[in-house]
Amino acid sequence: MDGRRAGGGGGGRALVVRALYTISALMSDMTLGASHQTLRDEVTAELRRRILSGELGQGERLVEDRLAAALGVSRNPVRESIRILSTEGFVQVVPRIGATVAVLSVEEAEELFDVRIAVEGLAARLAARKRSPAAADRLRRVLEQAREAVEAGRLEQVADYNTDFHLAVAEAAGNSYLTLMMKPMLQRAQWVFNRTAAARKGDSWSEHLSLCEAVAAGDEDEAQARAVAHVAAARRSFLAETGRAR
Amino acid sequence: MDGRRAGGGGGGRALVVRALYTISALMSDMTLGASHQTLRDEVTAELRRRILSGELGQGERLVEDRLAAALGVSRNPVRESIRILSTEGFVQVVPRIGATVAVLSVEEAEELFDVRIAVEGLAARLAARKRSPAAADRLRRVLEQAREAVEAGRLEQVADYNTDFHLAVAEAAGNSYLTLMMKPMLQRAQWVFNRTAAARKGDSWSEHLSLCEAVAAGDEDEAQARAVAHVAAARRSFLAETGRAR
């Protein structure tokens, strides 16, 4: 078309190789925190971590220059990260004005539980329907890690393992778009969790265990019911802590 | 902290002004296709449009240089757009290799219906619960536009109005994260719609109307049931067209 493709010009085999890379990239991204290959990925993860941990407070301005300097990179990776975090709802971007950490009102936090009940209920049902032994094993492994973290009193990690468990359920559902959608949703849930539900950090474990059993047993109705009950319990706890119990 | 904030350094009033801008930005983005203020927004919208329309085929490579040249911009806005579309699931990015238009297999397209049933069912229920007259009016207006488009035979626009209707339901639910989540989901649904369900382009209108009525009446159960039935009907139609009917 435009004469640029003069030389070698992407042949057919490139696509095969690319597909392989795609698979490995997905695997690494799903199983672990991902072995970051680019600065942008690291910056995104770091900014997200700082937002979730509260290191970057709600409403705080995100000035590209300063973040770039603080992280030792140029503005470009920072900009792309901010755009990504914006689509995930962690950052509010206003054209030509700037970006700020999103403000999560109590009402919005509460609204999130409605979405989670619908989506996580579906994920649990689909996971039970699949009834994959490998997925069940993974759920148990994550639960074990969470239990150890609770016993060792490493409370910061408990939140991470909680999210990991929910993410594992999402992936066990075997629905790629559901997984894509749930990742940011669960991180948002962790954001809420980090700010409020300190008291509940032990409780959720037994609920996770019972959900895990229902999934492993392939009982769709029970799995969905337990997932829904689990999120509903978290909501009650949240409402109680924020003084808006009904 | 770091001595940079020497000069004026964002005072207190800036936040007020910024809040106003935020509101107007949200409004324009929600009500219309948004009066794009930056090249990046335009590029994102254009690329998304080309993907949804099939102009950019599934699996097609997205070479930053070429897209930038084709759109008459530099690589930067294109890169940011690609990252955004990646989080929405329209583009598959592999570090250091490149980006391609996502490949939506028949199985993945089918899986999307499961998610839609759960999410759109919730949206309809919440919208009915809100029972906002303004939202109901908006639903009727979109329906009217869709009807006119059907009668005038402008089939390309029918798909857009369909999506508009579903988006209006999402916004009527008054749950900000649900809206954020549903926007890309509905666009993905339109992607599927554009490729297959040509035959159903008239049918959906009556189903939309009945959903609209249930929402306006504030009947939560009925609204959810009709939304679920609507998506389920679309799935049946999809399965029939792809020859995978059960």
Add this chain to the structure above:
DNA sequence: ATGTGAGGTCTTGTATACAGTCTCCTAAAC
């Protein structure tokens, strides 16, 4: 003929540079 390595081209990732815009502060005019 098949497998293997070096060179070249293309493309991405990152950094830097420039232009436009927004905000704030100051100062003059009414």
Add this chain to the structure above:
DNA sequence: GTTTAGGAGACTGTATACAAGACCTCACAT
């Protein structure tokens, strides 16, 4: 005293430049 123009500073948006990696081609060895 209040309001309104003007200018300086800061930050975003966009473009350009440079570095590094990946893929293809071709030659060479087995």
